[in-house]
Every structure is written in structure tokens, then in C-alpha cells.
Amino acid sequence: MATRGIVLGLVVPLMVWVSRSAGVDFRFASYIDNNMVLQKEPAGAVIWGFGLPGATVMVTVYHDQQTVMKKVTRVRELSHVWMVVLDPMKPGGPFELMAEQNLAKMNHTLRIHDVLFGDVWLCSGQSNMQMNVSQIYNATKEMSNITNYQSVRIFSVSLAQAEQELEDLAGIGLPWSKPSSENSDHGNLQNMSAVCWLFGRYLYDSLQYPIGLIASSWGGTPIEAWSSERSLKTCGIRQQGVLLLDSVTGPSKPSVLWNAMIHPLNNMTLKGVIWYQGESNMNYNLDLYNCTFPALIEDWRQTFHYGSQKQTERFFPFGFVQLSSYLPQNSSEDGFPKIRWHQTADFGYAPNAKMPKTFMAVTMDLGDRHSPLGSIHPRDKQTVAYRLHLGARAVAYGEKNLIFQGPLPKKMEVLFSKRLLNLTYQQQIQVQRLDKQIFEISCCGDHQCKWLPAPMDTFSNWTLVLNISSCPGPLAALRYAWTTWPCEYKQCPLYHPTSTLPAPPFVVFLTN
Structure with a gap:
């Protein structure tokens, strides 16, 4: 392969991260840095890092040099971790974040800039x-x-x-x-x-x-x-x-x-x-x-x-x-x-x-x-x-009436007298070509079943008819596009007509 x-x-050449706290026991988590995006409302973004156990940490958010919010926490004793949850913020920016650690007379300050929500x-x-x-x-x-x-x-x-x-x-x-x-x-x-x-x-x-x-x-x-x-x-x-x-x-x-x-x-x-x-x-x-x-x-x-x-x-x-x-x-x-x-x-x-x-x-x-x-x-x-x-x-994002997946059949009907299988889809379909191999039926007889092609026959905006005359016995299953290479580039037979999304592969077991 x-x-x-x-x-x-x-x-790519890795820029292995070296702790910004080398010699200083106070830092942001490694991915909290300049130019980052923090999650906007309705959630609150989490800001965290490492510090001296027992120290107080205050996180301040600035916009245009004006204070937007302040959050105060303490560094946990065992893990050395400090963490605050910011108030939910509307999208936009840029903002600056400052974190200050205070313990006795020791004070350290960290800043990151150009932060967006x-x-x-x-x-x-x-x-x-x-x-x-x-x-x-x-x-x-x-x-x-x-x-x-x-x-x-x-x-x-x-x-x-x-x-x-x-x-x-x-x-x-x-x-x-x-x-x-x-x-x-x-x-x-x-x-x-x-x-x-x-x-x-x-x-x-x-x-x-x-x-x-x-x-x-x-x-x-x-x-x-x-x-x-x-x-x-x-x-x-x-x-x-x-x-x-x-x-x-x-x-x-x-x-x-x-x-x-x-x-x-x-x-x-x-x-x-x-x-x-x-x-x-x-x-x-x-x-x-x-x-x-x-x-x-x-x-x-x-x-x-x-x-x-x-x-x-x-x-x-x-x-x-x-x-x-x-x-x-x-x-x-x-x-x-x-x-x-x-x-x-x-x-x-x-x-x-x-x-x-x-x-x-x-x-x-x-x-x-x-x-x-x-x-x-x-x-x-x-x-x-x-x-x-x-x-x-x-x-x-809850966008309504947006087609985001291709058509799948919602109903299948075997027309035994005509040796046809009628598929009704839950969406409109666009048939680009009548493929003879991409649909297969599991045909049973002599105590065994084998997969045979079911050529595409006729179609409408919502239905597709397959020819199952190759199977004289009972049908056990139907499948679509069940190969490693079902079709050439953007040339599968079935798509949704306006979104151009391809019909996905499927297998379904039939009852006669």
C-alpha cells in the first residue's frame, strides 16, 4: 500500500515545544498562545496552565486596552495546574490575555495577544x-x-x-x-x-x-x-x-x-x-x-x-x-x-x-x-x-432545508412477475448513467447464495428500477457500490440533482 x-x-520538521517556564514555575498550557482562537458563546473558553502550588492566579481579558473581565483561581497542590472558565464571549477580536501569579512576594506575568473568539x-x-x-x-x-x-x-x-x-x-x-x-x-x-x-x-x-x-x-x-x-x-x-x-x-x-x-x-x-x-x-x-x-x-x-x-x-x-x-x-x-x-x-x-x-x-x-x-x-x-x-x-449549526447527504432508498418492492426490483428514494435522484454492475443482488438456490449484478433499468425523479432476471430464485440482499473502486471521478450513477452529493453505498437484507 x-x-x-x-x-x-x-x-514536517517539528518545532518541538520547550516549556516557556524553563526556570519559571508559571506558564500557560502549551497550546495557549498568540494568534489563537478561543471558543465563543454560548460556551465559556477554558484558560489553564501550570504554576506554584497554592499561588493565586488572576486572568484578565483586554480589548483596546480596556478590561473586559477578570477571573481568579488558585494553583492546585498536587497537579500544579490552574484553570479558569471565561465568561461566554461574542465572536470577534482581537483581545489580549494576561495571567498573573502571586505567591508571597513572588509575582510573574504572562501575556498573549491577537486572540480571537x-x-x-x-x-x-x-x-x-x-x-x-x-x-x-x-x-x-x-x-x-x-x-x-x-x-x-x-x-x-x-x-x-x-x-x-x-x-x-x-x-x-x-x-x-x-x-x-x-x-x-x-x-x-x-x-x-x-x-x-x-x-x-x-x-x-x-x-x-x-x-x-x-x-x-x-x-x-x-x-x-x-x-x-x-x-x-x-x-x-x-x-x-x-x-x-x-x-x-x-x-x-x-x-x-x-x-x-x-x-x-x-x-x-x-x-x-x-x-x-x-x-x-x-x-x-x-x-x-x-x-x-x-x-x-x-x-x-x-x-x-x-x-x-x-x-x-x-x-x-x-x-x-x-x-x-x-x-x-x-x-x-x-x-x-x-x-x-x-x-x-x-x-x-x-x-x-x-x-x-x-x-x-x-x-x-x-x-x-x-x-x-x-x-x-x-x-x-x-x-x-x-x-x-x-x-x-x-x-x-442547525441550518434548515440544507441537503447534506446523498439519496438512499426508503422503500423496495420486488415485482416477481417481471423480475424487477423497484427502489423508491427519500430524495430526488439524478441518474447520470445506467450502470450494469454497481447494484448487486444476493441470489439464493441449492442452499447457497451468490452476488449477481442487477442492472439499472428505468428511472424517474424518485424511483429506480433494477433488472433481477439473472436470479431465478429468492433474493436475500441488495447492495450498492460494494467495491473498492465503485466508479470513476465524479461518475457514480446516482446523485442528488441540486447538491450533486453522491448516493452512499449500502447493503440491505430483503424479505420475500
Whole structure:
């Protein structure tokens, strides 16, 4: 698999964070810095750091040199941590934050400037999330189109592993920055996740207030590495050693990336999370992904809710990218379709009963045969991010009457006399072409069932008729787009007519 190449190609030079408190026992948490975005109302942003046990810490927020608010707390004895929750703030800025520590006659002051209030999104996953802006289609244009997006601030966590949950980040790959195309450490989009950046850019176009983006991803990694020990236990997974699979080229030991790259952020007040991962589970715990993924979502939600003093919503919005197409080499033909299905907890759509307040970007029609990074890494991340942001607008921001997912059938009727299967969809459909292979039926006879093509026959705005004459016996199931490469680039047969969102893959078992 090509994953190994992209991991190597995406590891940027790390600016390993050195404690700003070297010699001084007072500092902000590592990700609290100049140019950052803090979560706006109705939540309160959490500001925290480390200090001398028993010391008093006062946090002051300024705007145009005027005091906006003051919060006072004490440094905890055992952990040396201090923490305040700011009053809910309207979006905007810039603001300045000052933290003062007082203990006896000792006084220390910290300041950060150009702080904005808006919505903060965490972006995580493996190599398709890690792909930076320089590696996608129209990269030069994307890196120059930043003038109007200086209120979209970016931050990247450096690659790190840990055997235990860390309280603060081990390192920072890109400090909080305004986007820049310059060849510098600060704000260079070549060091930023493309999907994360584009998602934030599309959100800003819609919302017109600051967006904070935190990228924390590592190529070639399975979901187990991003899951806490608690969530893995709910799926029957125990601690284990390093994997030796082509699909797993990054850290694979359970929880090591959760411990080092996610848990240290849990005190932060977030708006939501987007996730792009699954390729590395194609041959590893594949049949558990319908448990491990919902369990990860639930555990992250619980951890961030309580870590932020209940400021992050208990069921914050969680978006994810359903896997694109892949030209397999030595992998199971069924792996990718199963992962796509398991990403939805076997519902075929999101949100659903097991995954509330989630949203999904279907990308199986974005296959990239000629990607220099391998077909598993499609370069059209603009469409990925655009489809994700539609889900965010509908699920996270409550935008009404917005189509954010493609059509699925709501009713199926077998016309035995004509050997036809009539599908009625819950949305209007646009049929781009009559495909003879993409629909399949499970045809039973002689005590066994086999999958056979069910060619698309006729259609209307709401219905599609399949020809099932190839099956003389009972039908057990119907499935759509159940291959690693269902169609060429944006050439799947079924879309929604106005949103141009593709119909997602599905499998359904029939009763006769």
C-alpha cells in the first residue's frame, strides 16, 4: 500500500515545544498562545496552565486596552495546574490575555495577544487528514487565496506517542498562526492539513466569524492508536504490541496517540471534531470498526466535556469522511466496502441511532488513479471539505432545508412477475448513467447464495428500477457500490440533482 510513502512525505520538521517556564514555575498550557482562537458563546473558553502550588492566579481579558473581565483561581497542590472558565464571549477580536501569579512576594506575568473568539474545530485521523495544502489539486491557488481568511487561525500538534495519558502536549508542529503562503514556520499552509484548512475556510465563508483549526493526525495509523483504553475495552480490545501490516505504517499500539496527541487537548473548549481515518483498519480489526468508531466518538465527547468543565457540549458535533476509492494490490476486495459501512455503525448514513449528531462526507466518487501519493490518497480535498462543511452547517449549526447527504432508498418492492426490483428514494435522484454492475443482488438456490449484478433499468425523479432476471430464485440482499473502486471521478450513477452529493453505498437484507 502507498501509505508508507505519504507518511514519510508528510512529516514536517517539528518545532518541538520547550516549556516557556524553563526556570519559571508559571506558564500557560502549551497550546495557549498568540494568534489563537478561543471558543465563543454560548460556551465559556477554558484558560489553564501550570504554576506554584497554592499561588493565586488572576486572568484578565483586554480589548483596546480596556478590561473586559477578570477571573481568579488558585494553583492546585498536587497537579500544579490552574484553570479558569471565561465568561461566554461574542465572536470577534482581537483581545489580549494576561495571567498573573502571586505567591508571597513572588509575582510573574504572562501575556498573549491577537486572540480571537469564534468556533474551534479539532481535525484528526491518518494520512488523508495529514495531507498538506501543497499536495492537493490547485495547491498554488489555494496557498495564495488567503487574504480574506486571516481570521481562520491554524495550529498543528507534532507527532508524538506516549504510554500514559499526557496532561500537556509533548510538542507543537505549527504554533497558532494566521495562514501564510510564505516559506516560514508561522502559518505556512504547507505544514497544515488540507482538509482541515479547507473545511475551516468553507465554514468561514458561511459564518463570517473567526474559526480556529487544530490538526492532530498521523499517517498509517489504526483507530486503536487514537482510542483510549476505556473505549477499546468496550469493544473487547486489550493492549497489544506493534502491528506488522502494510496498511499500518504509523504507530499502532493501542492508545499511544490518544495519550500524546488528543488527551492533552481535553481541557480545551471545542465546537466540534472532524475525522478522516479507516484505511489502516482494512486488514486489522475490520469487523470491530462498527464498535470502535462509535466508541471513540462517545469517549472523546465525554472526555472533552468534563475536561473543559462541561463547556464543550456533551454531544458535540462529530463529522467524518467515508473512505474514497482505492486500487487494491494485495488486500481484500471486501475491506474498503466493509469499512465504509462500519464507519456508519452499519446504518449507511449519519446521523443515526448509534452515532447521534454526526455527519458524513461520502467520497467514493473521488478516486484518483494518478495521484503521485498513491490512489489511496486522492488529491481533490476541496470536494471532501465542501461536503463535510455541508454536514457541519446542517448538524452543528442547525441550518434548515440544507441537503447534506446523498439519496438512499426508503422503500423496495420486488415485482416477481417481471423480475424487477423497484427502489423508491427519500430524495430526488439524478441518474447520470445506467450502470450494469454497481447494484448487486444476493441470489439464493441449492442452499447457497451468490452476488449477481442487477442492472439499472428505468428511472424517474424518485424511483429506480433494477433488472433481477439473472436470479431465478429468492433474493436475500441488495447492495450498492460494494467495491473498492465503485466508479470513476465524479461518475457514480446516482446523485442528488441540486447538491450533486453522491448516493452512499449500502447493503440491505430483503424479505420475500
